[in-house]
Amino acid sequence: MSQGRGARSVLKPADIAHGSGQLTALDPQKLIPLPAPYDDLASLPRHKAPDPQKVDISLDGFSALGFASPQTAEEENDLIDAFIAGLKKLLDSDNNWTFLRQLRLSLDQCARCQTCVEACPIYEASGHDEVYRPTFRSEVFRRVVKQYAQPGGEALAWLQGETVELNITTLARLLESAYRCTLCRRCAQVCPMGLDNALLTRELRKLFSMELGVAPKELHEKGSMVQLRTGSSTGMNKRAVRDNIEFLDDEIGDQTGPVIKTPWDKEGADVLLIHNAGEILGWPENPMAFAIILEAAGISWTMSSDLAGYDSVNYGLWYDDVQFARVAVRQAEAARKLKVKRIVLGECGHGHKASMVTADRLLAGDGNIPRESALVLLRDIVRSGRLKLDPARNDFPVTLHDPCNMVRMMGIVEPQREILRAICPQFREMTPQGVNNYCCGGGSGFAIMSGHNFEDWRFLVSGRKKLKQVLDAFADCPGPERKKYVCAPCSNCKGQIRDLFRYYGVWEKSAILYGGLAELIVNAMVAVKEPFIKWEFH
């Protein structure tokens, strides 16, 4: 089996259909370099690649979905027919009213100018591997749509020399390719036409999920389906979440002094706080910090135990419009039942965007309950002086990661910075920062996806640029003798940074911890006697 293109350096979109081996193979020598001691790639652990006879790895040797090619020609043809049917549904106002306008623009108007490609952290980190060029995937998709889903498309494609054979190899590689983009939309920022490769990637994911029923199990089967059934993608039902929060309330009493009882289902509260429920299990210090701050600031708040009312996760944002709408509507319904004045989204980037932006036009009328970012509420609380804060308690180097969904896609840039400037004397920015910052590498669901050997790709390629940024931000104090903190106010980003740091041994080698924003505020609170940040990597 071929292990990549080897000497063949020029990859054309039509090549996606050809060859029985991998379209590319990751070349570690070409990855962007990291500073010492992170420059030794040989010592990094690698997963065993799955058996290509059982799992398709024909794109790049990695598998995010565990897709197995059909065994018979009949099954293959059925899949291809379903794919073509899906293409046509994407172009149909009834099935795709949600994004058809954006899709049409990005399909029709691209000038192939490649202005966007250097903006992609994955393409750059990979050492400019053509398979990861954001326009490679888009161009294949564009050609397939033209050739197979539009009247006269076949003849036109032939005339223009833009044919792509649609076989099972094309399908399998396109499927995996749709999960080699974090949907960070940096490329869209620089497109002179205002077009969007990430949107095309998401439409491709939608087609596979909504027509063929193929999606990463972590997002669908164990994600949105579990959330719709139990109330949370973590599988926590109403009782479990209340038990867990009660336990955290006790922990607050033990650790910090004040006794707090998280209010549940309080009608008419000012604020319905919805966390990413993963925080409660993975980073309990974050919901604890919120409870301490809201109580100390005298905010009228509540949590909801209604279905989806205690989990801001909405994985449909990344792969499926129906799943997206189902969750968004239920979250709004939970707030409406409690007659709260507003929903405040906790530190979850995609939860922010899903609820406040993408679902906005789905929630017309009563469902359109005001939604606000926790970063804004925290900024207002800090600004108000209701908490007595001592910045000296946060006197260690701190840098800030900008979650794409909150920052590039919502323009929430300053509130978190205003807080950090006020309470962290050694705060320093990454480069670039704000709306131009790089994705953590775990965007669009990657942070929770492991696939077969997908994690290797996630750490070696998609997270590499972020790791370099973090290390560069602390270049003046690189060693483990000085503790440092990456503030990442987003659950998925934290998940990716945790896994990335663990993979490269960042805590041991550089003593860089990661965590949320609320934790830094509580750490600075004079009323909290013990340091809230424990400097333990988990």
Next chain:
Amino acid sequence: MLILLSLFVALLIFILGNAARVIRYVRLPLPLRWELYPIPKGPRERQSYGGSYFEDSEGWNQRPEKDRLGQLKFAAKEVLLLGTVRDNLRPLWAWSLLLHWGLYLCAVALVIGEVSRVANSFRLIDLAVITHAIGCLLGLIGSVGTLAVRLTHSRLRNDTGRITIFNLLLLGGIFATGLLSFERLAFGRYFLAMFLRGFPAAAISLQLPLAITLHLCLVAFFLAYFPFTHMTHAYMKFFSWHGVRWDDRPAVHDSRASRSLAVSVKRRVTWSAPHIAGEQAASWAEVVADVAGKGGAKRA
């Protein structure tokens, strides 16, 4: 006569084709929001870092910001200077800029020509001819340079297909024949004067030089061909900027949103995946209301 007729038909196709494209787009349903920051509107201090009304407490109560000046500035930088290409793909930028300015100047020449007809001014006709010639010169250099970069630059050559090459050759041909026509300035001046003042009888009786004939033929082809190409980005980018990237209007302040939603929730869903498909076609409202997320089995 045949050339003038071709030009007329081509112009008709140009107008109708572009109108159809715009109408087809505008008639698509209002989509979900998909904005991207920075959005060039709102207070200047916020524009400088790409902030939005989401940064404000009770931001949902604010009326959407309407800073046309900010958007115009951005558009002017993009249209006149190709700002993002300059910042991100410098090797292509200068050539592409020349190509675009060539087209702009040719369009300006047309407008000046029309004004000269109304104003009955030979000076303006001269200005139109010279503007056209400068446009053709810049455009020719730009199209040849763009083609050369596209065929040789490592980042561009893989995606420079037959159609891109054809388009650039077509534009190059138009500019080249336009320049050759300029050599016949005296004739061009006379022809234009006839054409513009005594349209069409006096002009069409003239025997056109080959370069002008070729130029007009290529222009006619270009006009008829343009609406069916990606070159419509010249105006469609208005929709991708205003309608998508910068459309941050909150639904509570956007009457289109509730009207459109009322229609869209009744649309039929025929996606076939098991978690959506039912035993019969269902509306979006029914599919979304399916609590278990198991598709039509629950709805039937």
